[in-house]
Amino acid sequence: MIKFKKTAILCVSALMFSGAIAAGDFDKEIDGRQSYMGVLGYNMGILGAMAGEKMPYDADLASAAARNLALAAAMNNGSMWPQGSDMDSTEGTWAKADLWQNFPIVMDQLGNLKTYSEALATNAGNGLSSLQAGMKGVGDSCKECHKRFRAKKN
Amino acid sequence: MSGRAGVVTRGALMMLKKASMGMFIAIVIGSMWLIMPPRAASIITAERIPNADSGHILLQAGGCFACHTDTDDYAGGLRLDSPFGDFYSPNITMNTTQGIGGWSLNDFALAVRQGISPEGTFYYPVMPFTAYQGMTDQDIADMWAALQQLPNSDQSNIAHDLPFPFNQRLLLKGWRLLFFKQDRVDPEQRGAYLAEHVLHCAECHTPRNRLGALIASKHFAGNDQLPDDNAAPDIRSHVLKDNGWVAADLKYLFAEGMLPNGDYVGGTMVEVTDYGTAALSSEDRALLADYLLGN
Structure with a gap:
């Protein structure tokens, strides 16, 4: 996990200070991260529907969705978050500029998301109560960033 | 021609004098009305046996x-x-200098349900007394009992930083006359009571007019002008249903903060779910969901 965090921080830092990306031209990166969040959300939606008893619990489906989530959470997505791609600087995003001022917090939460997703991938197939218990850590890591760094969309 | 003009001038002068006198009287009455202390209200009407456990939940759910x-x-x-301008919430621990340790239960009831301090000062409606006005005596007593159990803090209060004329609290008297309505939901309608009074959902999910008052005709129709670039969606029952929401979705949202599409809430709604609705019983969350869906 430490290696993951260091790599991501280095990657993001390199992008922040390289000046390689022209300001205001971040459509690809914004599309990329929104699609990435969509993948996380798609799998969380399946898990949440079962955890909230909106649909019947299915161990195989829960395991598959949780494994997908863990794989996605382990991705190095640093290049999707270049400096200057915040909502005050460009269109099409609700990411607050604060996100880039507080990158260590973001990296901590990404680390938490990876850790809790791995645990969920191990336990989601062990029954509804295991799934429900495992959702909390994943959700908390998502909410911590959404609370501080995402505007408008509720 | 000049005589006729003279008559008109004298008539105009008489009218001007009358108008001036009327304006003077209006100013005197208006000034007296402004400086008169507010009426005492919101007294707890009967002896209550407080339930501090319930009070702790209400302190969380009420924000x-x-x-x-x-x-x-x-x-x-x-x-x-x-x-x-910038508002700063005050210390409400039982500290006697910085907090509310010197208050009585009735002082607390007056503050929460009427937005008036024990000294008669009006609170800005940033404190949602306009919603809390419908809370029951028992719930107020329970919250007061819970506050007695919390750690004391001598953290100093920070003055609001408001430009003129918003720093003139006397203006709040007029605001209250225009916009503060006593409109209580029957507490037996538990879902409605929670949504309208305790959780005060409308405070974020209803748009406001230029004077900061909720637009009653757009109750729950959403507000994209919240502080810190936040927005609250339209949660009218027909809109929720049109968007595919069912009771299970809302119950899970209230418990965990997750939306049906797998996204998690953001902004201040995280505090509403994590500290507020998550503190409620699952039965209360179900009643709240039913109320919002109009079931």
Whole structure:
């Protein structure tokens, strides 16, 4: 996990200070991260529907969705978050500029998301109560960033 | 021609004198009305046996913890950036100098349900007394009992930073006359009572007019002008249903903060779910969901 965090921080830092990306031209990166969040959300939606008893619990489906989530959470997505791609600087995003001022917090939460997703991938197939218990850590890591760094969309 | 002009001038002068006198009387009456102390109201009407456990849940669900906590629990200091200036929540621990340790239960009831301090000062409606006005005596007594159990903090209060004319609290008397309505939901209608009074959902999910009052005709129709670039969606029952929401979705949202599409809430709604609705019983969350869906 430490290696993951260091790599991501280095990657993001390199992008922040390289000046390689022209300001205001971040459509690809914004599309990329929104699609990435969509993948996380798609799998969380399946898990949440079962955890909230909106649909019947299915161990195989829960395991598959949780494994997908863990794989996605382990991705190095640093290049999707270049400096200057915040909502005050460009269109099409609700990411607050604060996100880039507080990158260590973001990296901590990404680390938490990876850790809790791995645990969920191990336990989601062990029954509804295991799934429900495992959702909390994943959700908390998502909410911590959404609370501080995402505007408008509720 | 000049005589006729003279008659008109004398008539105009008489009218002007009458108008001036009327204006003077209006100013005198208006000034007296402004400086008169507010009427005492919201007294707890009967002896209550307080339930502090219930009070702790109400303090969470009512947003007291979320708004009155910056560093120390319930010690205030949280800044709210609004179109009228910056507000800072006060210390509501039982500290006798910085907090509300010198208050009585009735002082507390007056503050929460009427937005009036024990000294007769009007609170800005950033404190949602306009919603809390419908809370029951029992719930107020329970919250008061819970506050007695919390750690004391001597954290100093921070003065609001408001430009003129919003820093003139006397204007709040006029605001209250125009917009503060006593409109209580029957507490037996538990879902409605929670949504309208305790959780005060309308405070974020209803748009406001230029004077900061909720637009009643757009109750729950959403507000994209919240502080810190936040927005609250339209949660009218027909809109929720049109968007595919069912009771299970809302119950899980209230418990975990997750939306049906797998996204998690953001902004201040995280505090509403984590500190507020998550503190409620699952039965209360179900009743709340039914009310919002119009079931």
